[in-house]
Amino acid sequence: MLQTEEKNIMVSMPRIGDPAPAFDAITTQGNIRFPEDYKGKWIILFSHPADFTPVCTSEFMTFAKMEPEFTRLNTQLVGLSVDGLYSHIAWLRTIKDKIEFRGMKNVEVKFPLIEDISMNIAAKYGMIQPNESTTKAVRAVFFIDPKGIIRAVIYYPLSLGRNFKELKRVLIGLQTADKHAIALPADWQPGEDVIVPPANSCGVAADRMAGKDKDVYCKDWFFCMKPLPKEELELA
Numbered sequence: 442m443l444q445t446e447e448k449n450i451m452v453s454m455p456r457i458g459d460p461a462p463a464f465d466a467i468t469t470q471g472n473i474r475f476p477e478d479y480k481g482k483w484i485i486l487f488s489h490p491a492d493f494t495p496v497c498t499s500e501f502m503t504f505a506k507m508e509p510e511f512t513r514l515n516t517q518l519v520g521l522s523v524d525g526l527y528s529h530i531a532w533l534r535t536i537k538d539k540i541e542f543r544g545m546k547n548v549e550v551k552f553p554l555i556e557d558i559s560m561n562i563a564a565k566y567g568m569i570q571p572n573e574s575t576t577k578a579v580r581a582v583f584f585i586d587p588k589g590i591i592r593a594v595i596y597y598p599l600s601l602g603r604n605f606k607e608l609k610r611v612l613i614g615l616q617t618a619d620k621h622a623i624a625l626p627a628d629w630q631p632g633e634d635v636i637v638p639p640a641n642s643c644g645v646a647a648d649r650m651a652g653k654d655k656d657v658y659c660k661d662w663f664f665c666m667k668p669l670p671k672e673e674l675e676l677a
């Protein structure tokens with residue numbers, strides 16, 4: 442826990458591997474108990490600095506447009522800002538009624554958006570980063586697995602909108618790594634070959650190097666790759 446001088450906010454920074462801090466909240470879709478209500482699903486919990494701001498608007502429209510893709514990946518989107526519920530409702534209505542961006546219009550945001558006027562939830566999740574802003578959350582993204590464990594975290598500053606292809610890639614990467622007990626190389630995209638973890642015995646390593654392990658090919662004893670089964674390529 443850090444205590445910031447400016448506003449006396451108790452800031453904690455949940456890390457990869459930690460259980461997602463629990464909280465109850467009011468949202469645009471009713472009350473939620475987090476992460477309990479979403480057990481068995483992946484969750485992308487993300488914060489935005491403020492309602493009625495342009496970068497956040499472009500992000501919400503993009504999240505809303507991509508929501509079916511996240512649903513197909515068994516993933517619930519949950520947004521948060523330190524604005525109140527009526528601000529959220531008015532902003533989302535304005536987006537639907539008036540805003541057109543990159544060919545998207547009449548966009549309805551159907552996933553829950555948390556009100557956090559007290560900043561308690563934002564502080565619990567390290568979303569208030571006082572040297573960036575003491576009054577607004579940064580653009581945080583928490584990837585939480587079906588057991589409620591934080592698996593990846595990305596922070597963006599106020600001035601930079603998120604890369605949604607990357608958010609989807611991270612989610613698919615985490616799911617793929619879990620499912621196949623493999624790792625993923627730099628710039629990996631769904632459908633590309635994956636990294637096989639180092640063999641844990643000399644015999645296995647030798648077999649791999651000798652090409653005995655079907656599908657696995659090695660550049661050296663520590664760098665082996667393989668394709669995934671064809672049906673997996675549809676995940677993207």
Ligand code: BEZ
Binds near residue numbers: 490495496498577
């Ligand atoms: C925006 O979403 O446009 C924004 C929000 C806070 C600070 C700067 C930009």
